[in-house]
Amino acid sequence: MKKYNIPVEAALEVIGGKWKVVILCHLIKHELRTSELKRLMPGITQKMLTQQLRELEQDGVLDRVVFNQVPPKVVYKxxxxxxxxxxxxxMLCAWGEQHIENCYPDKSEVLADDHELEKV
Structure with missing residues (x-):
């Protein structure tokens, strides 16, 4: 059995890395298909997205729902x-907003346009 020095290690094992928290933040807003997540996260490869989704599913954080239809439909929630x-x-999102305001005079230079994200 794995031992952790402090509990945050256990949390980071589940949500750590560049993409998992981003995936979770998108899924808090609504259920999404893989293609919708990929569009919201243009910097991620399909292989990495699939891997991260599988790991989050294995850790019990998200569900992969398959609809029995043609063509097949899969959503994550x-x-x-x-x-x-x-x-x-x-709290992480709020801290990130504050960090951007503190470090970047024009936050539009570092944040994607909200209208682009609403298209999904």
């Missing part, structure tokens, strides 16, 4: 366990 991360994710 947070589990109840995944929703328990919402307060922490909200």
């Amino acid at each position: 947070l589990t109840d366990y995944g929703w328990s991360l919402k307060p922490a994710l909200d």
